Amino acid sequence: MKSLCVYCGSSAGASPVYADAARMLAKTMVDENISLVYGGGNVGLMGIIADEVLRLGGEATGVIPKALMDKEVGHVGLTHLHIVKDMHERKALMAELSHGFVAMPGGIGTLEELFEVFTWSQLGFHDKPIGLLNVNGFYDGLIGFLEHVIEERFLRREQASLLVHAAEPLDLVELLKTYRPQRYEKTFDRVTASKII
Template sequence: MKNICVYCGSSPGVTEDYAMAARQLAAQLVSQGLGLVYGGGNVGLMGVISDEVLRLGGRVTGVIPKALMDKEVGHTGLTQLHIVANMHERKAMMADLSDAFIAMPGGIGTLEELFEVLTWSQLGFHEKPVGLYNTNHFYQKLHDFLLHTVEQGFLRPAHLDLLYIETDPALLLEKFASYQPRHVKKWLEVKDI
């Protein structure tokens, strides 16, 4: 692995714990020689993690739509910044540049990005690890809901197992390092997804 995509909020959240968690993840990335790929913003947790990776001497690649760059929320001090036409291009480029995905606390944009790459994993469009950095147990209720979808027959247990959940960034990256592709059947071969 060379680059980890991190999805996170453009807001800082209500407690400093979230920013602290972003700095801890940044430190883990840099200590392991991993580059950060993220949404290119300079606000909220996005700004915190990118600034910390840069402060520690790491590499940061941002991908931001032109409309957001024009609103002056783009980070201009990154190792590399790609300005794209729209959100679809942004997500596709971030996925292409990354070897794994982590969702930190965030809002509906973060959730949408997480579920897209998790769905792609389920369908066999990529074989890259996907994880939740569950700081402050932010994602506990989401995990409970996903267990409910399994219980109700809408999600297979093997597909839920595609999602790693950890409260410690070092443990999450350790799981990523030992990740073995599960060779989920391509969606065209699976009749009852």
């Protein structure tokens, strides 16, 4: 585990616990000699975790589309900053540079990035660990919804287990470090419609 891609909000959120968790995740990563890969912004939780990694002497790599460089206030003090063409290139490069993924609290963009790498894992496109940092119960609703998806037979339990979660950064990083990938073949229910005469 040499690098983690962290998805998180461009806002700091409503509670200071989110910023505290970002700093604690940064410390845990630096202590474990794990470099940060993230969206390259200098605002919200994105800026907080990057600044803390750098302050503690770690490495932080940002990947940001040219169109968002000004909008998200691209972080110019990073170890490496990649300015790319679009969001597709951003997400592909972030995944390529990372040995695992963490979703901290964030908005729609964070969820979209999380579910994309989760889908890629389910389809066998990668075998890197994926974790939710469930700070302050932020992801309780999502975890409950995934249980509902399992019960309704749109997701198998073993596929859901590809996504791990913990409330504390140290616990989550330990889960990611000890994760052992397993292959779960995606199955399809084939329903044949009766011919209408």
